[in-house]
Amino acid sequence: MKNWLILHVHVFLSALRKFFSTPLSSLFNILVIGIALSLPAGMYVMLKNIQNLAEQKIASPQISLFLSMDTSKDDITRIDRQLKQHAAVGQARFVPREQALEQLKQTTGLEDVIGGLEHNPLPDAYIVHPKISDASALKTLKHELQRWPKIEHVQLDLDWVQKLEAILKFGLMAILILSMLLGFALVAVTFNTIRLQILTQREEIEVSRLIGATSAFIRRPFLYFGLLQGLLGGAAAWFIISISLYMLNSNLSQLTDLYSANFTLHLPSTEDQLALLLLSACLGWMGAWLSVSQHLWKIEPR
Numbered sequence: 001m002k003n004w005l006i007l008h009v010h011v012f013l014s015a016l017r018k019f020f021s022t023p024l025s026s027l028f029n030i031l032v033i034g035i036a037l038s039l040p041a042g043m044y045v046m047l048k049n050i051q052n053l054a055e056q057k058i059a060s061p062q063i064s065l066f067l068s069m070d071t072s073k074d075d076i077t078r079i080d081r082q083l084k085q086h087a088a089v090g091q092a093r094f095v096p097r098e099q100a101l102e103q104l105k106q107t108t109g110l111e112d113v114i115g116g117l118e119h120n121p122l123p124d125a126y127i128v129h130p131k132i133s134d135a136s137a138l139k140t141l142k143h144e145l146q147r148w149p150k151i152e153h154v155q156l157d158l159d160w161v162q163k164l165e166a167i168l169k170f171g172l173m174a175i176l177i178l179s180m181l182l183g184f185a186l187v188a189v190t191f192n193t194i195r196l197q198i199l200t201q202r203e204e205i206e207v208s209r210l211i212g213a214t215s216a217f218i219r220r221p222f223l224y225f226g227l228l229q230g231l232l233g234g235a236a237a238w239f240i241i242s243i244s245l246y247m248l249n250s251n252l253s254q255l256t257d258l259y260s261a262n263f264t265l266h267l268p269s270t271e272d273q274l275a276l277l278l279l280s281a282c283l284g285w286m287g288a289w290l291s292v293s294q295h296l297w298k299i300e301p302r
Contacts, residue, residue, distance in 0.1 A: 015224040033186050033233025038240040040179040047171045049265050064155040065126040075150045088141050091129040097122045183283055190226045190287025198295045219292045230284020234277040
């Protein structure tokens with residue numbers, strides 16, 4: 001186990017020395033990978049910030065419960081208790097029919113017409129603010145409330161929730177497609193870099209074959225080089241995104257001050273950052289493996 005670990009450390013250090021042996025070429029490769037990865041990762045960061053802003057600033061969806069005209073005070077007390085005990089209900093405000101009629105007069109400007117009515121046609125109602133925001137869960141809650149006794153009609157304000165979910169799904173799909181395309185670009189960059197290294201070390205690899213070196217032994221340093229290149233490219237992507245967010249926030253503060261708002265663009269969680277580094281390292285490893293696998297059989301000693 002100790003010898004195996006020493007061998008891998010030695011190979012890793014050897015791959016690291018290759019980076020420093022050609023610093024300019026390595027730097028350009030890392031920058032190309034970093035820029036390619038920063039595009040979908042940056043779009044993902046912006047989408048997450050937009051989602052957080054929407055959840056903070058846009059009012060939560062409301063559910064209006066219209067009670068039957070023959071609802072008694074005991075029924076109202078029972079409904080009020082059920083709403084307060086319901087796990088999916090955040091707040092519930094009772095609107096008496098007299099208050100609803102007065103609000104209708106003030107908002108429509110039809111005081112004379114409404115004042116000429118013989119009786120109040122509006123029912124008592126509840127304005128419910130759910131704790132949930134998922135569209136399917138809200139629909140389930142609506143159907144549940146509709147089955148309660150003395151609930152005549154349930155109206156769900158779901159339009160903005162559905163629009164927001166549609167925009168976010170479209171954005172995620174666009175990011176996924178872009179990530180796949182640029183992921184192929186990362187693999188291609190690593191593939192070409194490893195191909196050039198294999199061509200320069202062709203004679204060394206042939207000699208290693210003659211003295212009994214296995215394919216895994218020959219492949220290992222190139223895989224470490226590809227993995228290291230991808231990992232550094234992922235780190236460069238996060239550096240680019242961090243600098244971009246810092247520059248955007250400096251101008252965003254001036255814009256939010258004009259609207260008396262307070263909003264700042266934030267980097268995603270540590271888990272997302274580690275996921276990008278892991279993904280970039282895996283793509284670099286894949287590009288190296290494909291390149292070595294394709295060229296290794298061509299330099300087999302005859």
